[in-house]
Amino acid sequence: MNFRETSSPEVDLSNCDREPIHMLGRVQRFGYLVAMSMDWIIQHVSANVEDVFGQGPDDLLGMPLAELLPASAIHTIRGRLQLLSPNEGSERAFSIDLLEDGRHFDLAVHISDSSIVIELEVADDASMHTINPGSLIKAMIARIQRCSTNEALFNECVRQLKAATGFDRVMLYRFADGGSGSVVAEALNRGLEPFHGLNYPASDIPRQARRLYLKNRIRIISNVDAVDVDVVPPTSPTGAPLDLSLSVTRAVSPIHIEYLKNMGVCASFSISIVIDDKLWGLFALHHYSPRHLAMEMRSTLDLFGEIISLVIEGRLAKQMRRIEEEARDAHDRVVGRLVATSPTMEELIDFADDFRELIPCDGFAVWAKDVVRTVGRCPFPDEMPGISRFLNRAAASRVYATDDLSSVYPKAQEFTDRAAGLLAIPISRSPRDYLIFFRKEIVETVSWAGRPDDKPVEYGPNGPRLTPRKSFETWQETVRGKSTPWSLADMRAAEALRVSILEVLLRFNEEAERQQQRATQNQELLIAELNHRVRNILSLMRALVVQSRAGAKTVDEFAKIIGGRIQALARAHDQITNDHYQAQSLRAIIQTEIEAYIGHKVSRVHLDGPPILVDAKAFSTLALVFHEMVTNSAKYGGLSDSRGSIDIRWRIDEHEACEILWRESDGPPVQPPTRRGFGSTIIERSIPHDLGGEVSVDYQLSGVRARFLLPPQVFWLDEEKLDAHNHGKESDQVNGQTADIVEDTALSALSGKSGLVVEDNMIISLDAEQILLDQGASRVLTAMNVSEARRIIENEAIHVALLDVNLGSETSFALVPALQEKGIPFVFVTGYGEKLDLPETVNAGVEAIKKPFAADQLIEALERAIARSGG
Template structure:
C-alpha cells in the first residue's frame, strides 16, 4: 500500500453518507430537462435536448422560454406553477402536446431554489385494465382492506404491486430505529431466490438517500447499464450545481448502480412509506431486465404509496391503541391499589407482581435510600450501587431504557447472564430512588443479505469509500449481550407509572404531614387539657383535705372521709373514660359530679326533671360540662360558702329538645371572668360542637345562670323509675360505703397475700388494707423476677398484681399462679377496658386505680371464692 495514501483502517461507513447524490449533474437517458429562471430565461438543459427540439444546448441557453414552447404550453406551465410552493413536490402533465407538433409527452414541473425545472419524457401507453388509474388504486385498496392483520396487509400490498407493475420482485422493506431494516413481505417470480426475512445494514441506504426518499416519494431506475445524460452547463453563474432533489428523471449514484449490478438487478422502482413524517419503509421493486414505467404509472403508484401509508399508520395506531388501552387498564388497577394503601418507597416492593404485569420483565428491583430489594432475575446486590450511580448520570425526570446495557455500561458484562436490558423509572430526585425492570439476554441469530462488513475500499473524488458488497448470500450473525427491546408502548406505560407514583408518594407525604399536624394539634390539646385537669385535681385534693377536716372527729374518721371522696372522684373519671358504657341517666351524671366534688354540700344542690337517658356518645360531653360547672361553683360560686345553693332543672320542650337550666343563688356576688380559661371553653363549646346543641351562660350578680339545649337525637325519656338514681359498681350493684369494709376481714383472716407493685406508696397502702382486713402475712415485690422467687419459695393464698411494673408487665406471672392454683386479681391504672392475655383465666378480675378498701377486699374475696379457697 502507498504510504502516502489513506489507510483502509481510516475509512468508516460515513464516507457513503457524504456523496452528493442530489447534485450529480445528470439525468437518466429516458428523460429531457429544461431549467429556467423565474423570469423565464433558460439556464440549464439536458445534453440530449437536440433529440427533441433539434437545437443544440448552446443555442438554447439564455433564450426566453417562449421561443421554445408555444403559448398554450406556457399557459399550462404557469397554471401548474400556481399550485406549487418551493421544494414542495412537482406537478404533472400526461400525454400533452408540449411543442404543438402532435408529439405527446409526460411532463413534471417543480421549483428548485431560484429555478423552474421542467422534465419531460415521451408518453407511453400503459395497461390499466379499464384505462382509469383511479380505478386501479380503488381495486388494489379493496383487496388490501379485506386483510385482518398488519402482516396480511403487507403481503397483499406486494402482491398487488407486482400484479400491476410486472416487476420480477416486490419487497416491503421496513426500517428500525438504528437505520437498518428487514424484508417483511415479498412477492416474486418462482425462479429467483427469496429475500424475505433478510436484514440489511443502515449503510445500504445512506442518510442523504433517506432524506431524498422523504422528499421524492417514488424513484425509477429503468436500466442500470444505460448512459446518463449530463446537465449543461453543470453549474450556474454562482458555481452551484442544479439541485435535483425533486427531479423525477434524476440519475442514480454510481455506488447504488454498482450495488444493483452486484445483485444482478437491471431495473428498480421504489415507493416510500412515510408515517409521522418519518421514513417507515419502502416498497422496493426489482427487475432482472431493463424495465420502464411511464410517468403516469409512476404517479399512480406514488398515490398508492400515500394511501397505503395512511392504511398502515391506521393499522399500527389501532394496534397501539389496543396495547395502550390494556396497559392503561392495568395502570389504573395498580395505581388504585397504590392510592388505597399509600405505601412508602420501601413498601413498593409489595407491588412487584403488578408492576411486572404492566411492564413485562424477568427481574424487578427497587432502589430506595441506598438499599435494594429484588424479585426475579436481577443483578446481585453488590452490582447495584455502581449501576445506580450510572443511572444517576441520566436525566432525573426521564425514564431510561436500554436493550444493550453492556454497550453503554461496560461493568454490565459482569452480570450479562442475569440481565442484559434495563428500564429504570426515577421516583425521586435526591437521593435518586428507582424502580428497575431487567430483561435477560436473548442470544439472537440475525440473517443478513451478505456480510455487512465485506465492503472493499476504493478511492474516488470524495476520498476513500466503502464499495457495495458483491455477495448477497444469506449470512448469519449471532448477536449476544442484548435483551428483547423495550417497545414504545412500554416506555409510555413506564412514564405514566412514574408520574402516578410521584403523585401517590406526594399525596402520601402530604397526608403524612397532615396527620402529623393533626396529631401535634391533638397532643397540644391533650397536654392543655391534662394540665388543666391535673391542676384541678390537685386543687380539689387540697380542698378535700381542708373541708374534710372540719367534719372529721378522729384520724380514722378523717381518713375514711378523704378515701370516700377520692373514690367518688375516681368513679366519675371511670364513667367518662369507659368505652363500654351504656345509656346513662341525666340525673346520675349530674349527681355523680356533685357527690365527687362538693361532698357534704350535696344537699345544697336540688335536681328536678323527668327520667331522661342520654346516649353513650353524649354522656362524656355532658360529664365534662357539668364537672366544670360544679367545680366552678365550688371554687367561685354558690357552693364556695356555707349559704348558697344550686337548682338544676330539665324538661323536654315543644321542639323535642331537652332544656337544662342551671341557677345559682345565695352565694357570694358573681363577677364575669376577666379571662377565658380552658374550662370556660369546654362549657361553652362542647355541646354545640359535639352534639349540635346550644349553650348560654350569664353571670348575674346574684349567681350564675346557665341554659343547655340537647337536640332530640342525643337522649330519650325512660319509663317512670327506669333511671338509676345512684352510681353503681362494675357488676351493676350499689357501691358499698367504707363502713362495710370490716365485713370482709373474716374472708382474708389468716391468709398469706402477695402484692406485686412497683410504686412503694401504693404498695404500702394496699398492704395496710389487707392487714386491716385480717391478712396474717403480706409479702411485697416490685418486679416479676422478685415475685417469681416468692411464689416458688413461699406459701401464698392470694395475689394482687399491678399490670404495669415500669419496664415490664405482671402478665408472665399468670401462668405460674394458674399452675399453683393461687387466686389473683389484677390492678390497672388504665381507664379503658384492660385486654388480658389468652393464657390468663377467664374468671380473673381487674380493678382500677385508685381503689377503695371495700373494692379491693371484695375483689380478693371473689377470687378466693372462685378458686374454692
C-alpha cells in the same frame, strides 16, 4: 473530493452518508430537463434536448421560455405551478402535445430553490390506454382492505404491485430505528432466490438517500447500463449545482449502480411508505432486464403508496391504542392500590407483581436509600450499587431504558445471563432512588443478505468510501448480550408510573405541608385586605358626611343628601358584587341611578351608545357622578318640571376614549350655580382625579350640557352585543340613529358583493373563491365552462367576475359581451404570460393577471375593476 490522501484516513459508513446524490448534475437517458429562473429565462438544460427541440444547449441557454414553447404549453406549465409549494413535490401532466407538432410528452414541474425545473419524457400512450388509473387503484385497495392481519396486508400489497407493474421481484422493506431494515413481504418470479426475512444494514441505504425518499416518494431506475445525460452547465453563475432532490429523472449514484449490478438487478422502482412524517419502509421493485414505467403509471403508484401509508398508519395506531388502553387499565389498578395504602419508599417492593404486569420483565428491584430489594431474575445485591451509580449519570427526571446494558455499562457483562436489558424509573432526586425492571438475555440468530462488514475501501469521486458488497449470499450472525427491546408502550407506561408515584404518593406529605402554609398565608392576606377595605370605607363615609354638611340647611335635608350618595355607592357595589366583581355595562350604571331617583320620569331620559363595559374599579366614581347629575336635573334642570328631557349619548372617539355627552332640553331656564358645593366637586373632579379622564359642564340657558371623557384603560367594547346595537336593538328608545363609533378598519371593495369565478381547474377555483370570501364577499359562484358561467350571469346577481382565459376546449372571451352588457366588471387570469391578445370587443382598461397569482395581486386587480365601473 477527487483526490487520494497521502495518509490513510479512517473510512466508515459516514463516507457513504456524505455522497451528494441529489447534486450529481445528470439525468437518466429517458428524460429531458429544462430549468428556468423565476422570470422564465432558461438556466440549465440536459445535453440531449436537441432530440426534442431541434436546438442544442448552446442555442437554448439564456433564451426566454416563451420563444421555445407555444403559448398553450406555457399555460399548462403555469397552471401546474399554481398548485405547487416551493420545494414540496412536483406536479405532472400526461400526454401533452408540447410543441403542437403531434409528438406527445409527459411533463413534471417542480421548484428547486430559485429555479423552475421542467422534466419531459416521451409519452407511452399505449401503456395507459388500456388502464384506467382510478379503477386500478380502487381495485388494488379493495383487495388490500379485505386483509385481516398486517402480515396478510403486506403480502397482498406486494402481489398487487407485481401484477400491476410486471417487475420480476417486489419486496416490502421495513426500516428499524437504527436505519437498518428487513424484507417483511415478497412476491417474485419462479427460479429467483427469495429475500424474505433477510436483514440489510443501514449503510445499504445511506442517510441522505433516506431523506430523498421522504421528499420524492417514487424513484425509477430504468436501466443501470444506460449512459446518463449531463445537465448543462453543471453549475449556476454563482457556482452552485442544480439541486435535483425533487427530480423524477435524476441520475443514479455510481455507488448505488454498482450495488444493483452486484445484485444482478438491471432496473428498479421504489415507493416510499411514510408514517408520521418518517420513512417507515419502501416497496422495492427489481427487474433483471431494462424496464421503464410511464410517468402516468408511476404517478398512479405514487398515489397507491400514499394510500397504503395511511392504511398501515391507521392499523398501527389502532394496535397502539389497544395496547395503551390495556396499559392504562393496569396503571389505574396499580395507582388505585398505591393511593389506598400510601406505602413508604421501601414498601414499594410489595407492589412488584402489579408493576411487572404493567411493564413485562424478568426481574424487578427497588433501590431506595442505598438499599436494594428484588423480586425475580436480577443482578446480585452487591452488583446493584454500581448500577445505581451508572444510573445517577442519566437525567434525573427521565425514564432510562436499554436492551444492551453491557454496551453502555461494561461491568454488566458479568451478569448478562441474569440481566441484559434494563429500564429504570427515577422516583426521587436526592438521594437518587429507582424502580428498576430487568430483562434476561435473548440469544438471536439474524440472517443478513451478505456480510454487512464485507465492504473493501476504494477511492471514488467523493473520496475514500466503502464499496457495495459483491456477495449477497445469506450470512447468519448470532447476537448475544441483548434482551427483548423495550417498546414504545413500555416507555409510556413507565413514564405514567413515574408521574403517578411522584405526584400522588411521594409528594403527598410535602404537598400537605405546602397547603397548610398556603392556607396560613391566605388567611393573613385576607385579614390584611379586610382591614384595608374597612379603613377605606370608613374614610369614604367620613368624607361624604363632612363634605355634604355644607350644602344642607336642615337635618332632614342633610340626611337626604348623605343618604342618596351612600345609596348610589351601595347600588354600584351591588352591581359588581352580584357578578363577582366583574366589569358592568355603562348603560346599566346610568340607568340604575335614573331608575333609583326618578323612576316615574324614566321615559324622559334617552340613552344611546355602543355596548361598553366599565372596569369594576371605576364603578363607584361613575355612580356618584351620575347620581349628582340626575339629582341636579331633578331639582333644577330638565327633570324638574313635566316637560323637560335628557339625552345621554356615548361613543368611541378617534383617540379610542369614551366620550359621554349629557344634553338637557325643554326644561326651565338654567342658571349657573352661585356656590360650588360638594356635588359640583364630585361631578367636575372625580373622573379626572380617580380615572385620569376629562369633564366639562356648561350651564346654558336652554339646558345643561356636560361632556365626560373616559380613558381607554377603564372600559372596553362588549363584542357579543355590538352587532345587536348596530342593528338598533341596544337602544332603549328607537329613534333611527345608531351609535357613533369610529372604525379605523377600511372595508374592502369586495365586501358584501357577489363574485363569479370561471376556472376549469377545481383547486385553483377553490383557492380564488376563498380569497374573495376572505375579503368580505357575500358569496362566490364558480363555473368550469362557458355555458355554466353564462347561465349564472343571466340568472344571478353578480357584482364582479374572475375569468380564466383558457377553459380547455374553449376560452372565456365568449362571456365578455354578456358581462359588459350588464355592467359587471371583470378581470382575466391567464397562464399565457405577456403575449395574451384580448379581443377588440373588450373595453379598454380590462386587466389580465398571470398565473401563478398572489392573493393581494388578485384583490387589487378586482378592486381596480370595480372602481372603473363606478361600483
